[in-house]
Amino acid sequence: MARAVLETDRLTLREITPDDLPFLHRIFGDAECMQYYPRVKSFDETARWFQWLAFDSYASHGFGLWAVTDRQNGALLGDCGITLQETSRGLEPEIGYHLWRDHWGKGYAVEAAAACRDHATHSLGLARIVSIVRLDNIPSQRVAERVHRRRERFAKAGSPDGGLAEFYLYITENID
Secondary structure (H helix, E strand, O other): OOOEEOOOOOOOEEEHHHHHHHHHHHHHHHOOOOOOOEEEEHHHHHHHHHHHHHHHOOOOOOOOEEEEEEEEEEEOEEEEEEEEEEOOOOOEEEEEEOOOOOOOOOOOOHHHHHHHHHHHHHOOOEEEEEEEEEOOOHHHHHHHHHHOOOOEEEEEEOOOOOOEEEEEEEEEEEEO
C-alpha cells in the first residue's frame, strides 16, 4: 500500500508505486501532454524518470513526485511533487506537475501544487520553493502564478541545440 503524503478537498497525493508506471507513461508517452518537453519518453525512460524523481528521491530527501489521485474514487490523475532541479542558484526544491489531459482545466494542478508548496514551507521547513516553466507553456504559467508569489527569468541548459534556454522561475520564499 502506497503511503499517503497529502490530502486536499478533492485529491490525495501519495507515494508512487511501480504499478502506477503504465498510467504515468500514458502521460509521458503522449505528444500532447509532453508538448513542452524536448520529446515524448519511452516506457523505460519514464521508469527511469520516476526511479530518480520519486523512488530514489523519497529515500534520499523525504520528498519526490507523488501520485495525484481522486480522493473519492482513488483514480490516478497524474503526478505532482517536489524534486531538486537546477536553477540560477544551483539545486533548488521545485514543484512539478503532470496530469493526463482528460483532467486539465479542472483546477487539480493548482490544488496539488499549492498543497506541495504548503507542505514544503510548513512541514519540511524549506525556506524557498520554485517552479520552472517554459516561456511558451501558458497553461503551466497559469498554475504557477496561482501557487507562487513572484516570477523571474533564468537560463539553463535545455535548448534543442544543446545551448541555454530561457525559463520562468516562479518563487515562494518562506519569510517568517
